[in-house]
Amino acid sequence: MSETAKRFGSNFKGFHQPVVDFWRREVGAISSRNFSNRFSASENLVLRFEIYRKLEKHKGCVNTVSFNADGDVLISGSDDRRIVLWDWQLGKVKLLFHSGHGNNVFQAKFMPFSDDRTIVTCAADGMVRRASILEGGKVDTCFLGLHQGRAHKLCIEPGNPHIFYTCGEDGLVQRFDLRTEAPTELFTCQSAGRRGRNMEANQLNAIAIDPRNSNLFAVGGMDEYARLYDIRRVQADGLNGFSRVTHHFCPPHLIGNEQVGITGLAFSEQSELLVSYNDEFIYLFTPDMGLGSNPIPSSSVSKSSGSKSESASSPKDDSKHSVPLVYKGHKNSETVKGVNFFGPRSEYVVSGSDCGRIFIWRKKSGELIRVMEADRHVVNCIEPHPHSPVLASSGIESDIKVWTSTAKERATLPDNIELRKRTRRGWMYNISSPQELLAHLFSLQSRSSMSPEREGESSTATGRELLDLILTFNDQSDVENATEDEDEDEDGNSHEDFFS
Template identity: 65%
Template sequence: MKKRSSADIDQAVVNVWKRELGQLSTRNFAHRFAASEDLVSRLEIHKKLEKHDGCVNTLSFNAGGDILVSGSDDLRVILWDWETGRDKLSFRSGHANNVFQANFMPFSDDRTIITCAADGEIRQAQILEGGEVKTILLGKHEESQVHKLAIEPGSAHIFYSCGEDGVVQHFDLRTRSATELFTCLCVDDLKGYRPYVPLNAIAIDPRNPDLFAVGGMDKFAQLYDIRKYKWDGSSDFGQPACYFCPQHLIGNEDTGITGLSFSDQSELLVSYGDEFIYLFTQSMGLRNPPFPSSSFMVSMGSDTSKVEPGSIASSSSMDLDGKNAPQVYMGHRNCETVKDVSFFGPRCEYVTSGSDCGRIFIWKKRGGELIRVMEADKDVVNCTEPHPHTMALASSGIEYDIKIWTPKAIERATLPTNIGQVCLFHSVCIEIHILKNLLIAFDLMAWLDPVIYEIR
């Protein structure tokens, strides 16, 4: 068992002493304890929730934290008592394709759930007395998958959707109507594929619910202010308030955004496919869209343009011009699927993400230090959902179960020494598997066999 350092013990004693003298409030004492790195190092599987018959694409806790809702490729939505591992309610979502998002609406007594899916539909599920569920079609993105919904904080009625058609819609459950706000346009579509951005993610700033960010198959996260929208349709509401992008990615057409999340301090977390995760403060927003320049390179302790995803590198928060640059989080692999990214801890002290190597990664928000890696799926982890009040975590991915993680381990976990190499090798194996299937189809396996032997 790894012993606690004397510095950890000394700090714990000091915090107790400050609380007893009234120099540290009970709330702050509880937050410091709940955010302890020691708890993160003791996370282990508490329960496996097993009832879905397909990949689990979405996880969300209710406001009280006692119920977890999940959605899956099997088209079902399940409500769980996660502490006991018992399912409370299971129902057909009404969707015709994979369920990508399912969330409780606030102040609905956990009886109103909104969902979106690969069929492009946005639906409301109303749980009636006796457990019967009624689903209603609220809106649709035509010929487009819808990956994410964003609920206005503190509202029992308002939420947004974004789709691969680039459209952002506004919903009000009081009228059960959808308002198309705008189509998200590309900033600099150098290859001329399309004028709009297929959207994967949307998030609302909890400190200022008038602001929301969207991201997709483009390197810019775009921030919008709903106050600029004129509900009589008299204004052109399509111009972002500002843009967020690491400087070295400007002009890069080979990456896009898979996940967005706001912290309680209005920081914006952005996860890129085939790249890393970045944390932006509001002051890092670009008022006008920049265009590629040879001077746009960011220094983070090493040349990140030469760092492969799946490797671990040091980082700092200054670019070559001495200006603030976003904090970077490295080590995971995000190439195969559309992955979420989340803050973790009572005051968003940590950042967490799944990975193509089947692991959960947890970093310190400040400094970007990787402090925990957990085996969570045989293939890919897509969702990591923090509990709203305690240091518990739910995860899901390609496997059909949901794993609940709580800090109950007796021994503290340590980081694997070869985690970067393992993630990179896992990705190479996936690419070889895809290539192998193609070559089998064309009867060219005799050419690939010697290559696989040399790699192994």
């Protein structure tokens, strides 16, 4: 580096204006890679996000969106049980096919180093499937494994074209190797604390792998603890998953709170764990915040009243290092909502909300910097582009929004961030058949008449739940009865020369 570059680099140290960084790159004061990272993480770009395209082809809620490694193809899955591969820049469908699932598709991802020809999926029918894209755009799908109940999420071992993990409402965590015929059942996650007195399975909603150490993965579900496991310690030996947890993570004020659960997990590039709670907030844990292999007993901690904490950043009895950073402002009561990082070094935290908006916070400070109007209803998924300042979002609506930093003016936060009228979907309701509707009605009736906790409770609450279920089913019935598009061939595939 020249003396001039060094001198001016020192003078401009700490500045992040694009013009300054452009000049520093040209004179050799900043490397091209560092320039790209600084540019992609620029808050100026975040404040200029606007909708670039709306991708419309699905006939139901879009539950998953994900970019391929190159970032030129976006994959989506929906309640209509179809998978769509998009050229998102042109807004065109590259390939459309039926997933083979009998119920709502919850997750769909490309396997690494497969030339985007291998896709793995999981769904509300509990099945885990693989789709192989053949020459000419034909697709062959096959069954890989099964969960007893919905299979909400899967995660892929970074850089491995063969290994991925799944979790489901049966509490089971499975490891799949595409080179073998059957998955490995690792363990069944069990509830902790009072809810675990009968050692029942903990219904799992989320699973994520640490990008810096692929031996570590975390799961979260219907209790307050995010659990970190080391695959080297996990053996399929019939023992329960509770005894093999490396660490439990939970904000101090939520320990013992039986009203919360985890809907989303994500690891940062620094191995921090991001955890999103229903009816609560989002928290960021550093690796040293773990509570060990056995969580703090509920009896030793004053039980939470169930109300939201005024502030998670200044508890009375906890040291500074044990308290996670908190991100507030969004609403997470409806559906199973994800959470994610944005930026080449995970500089921002992003989440959807029940109000149909996208929320963006600075990771380091927890400060809310952007609220974007996205959908009329719930936004569930926010997916960052692998190497460009681009976001994809989806939710209860049947389209996908792609966001780029093209707005002429920098956005500002609204004076009052007020929630819109909530939808009628409960955060775990996803009724897809008359049989499932009847099962839920029977369950509600049984809880109302037999559960000691509901003795003396007015029947109006149960009535509202019944109405919500019926309306939810009616909203989805048109999706289940939808016919396939006319442009599909006899194999159920539709494409525009996918390999061109």
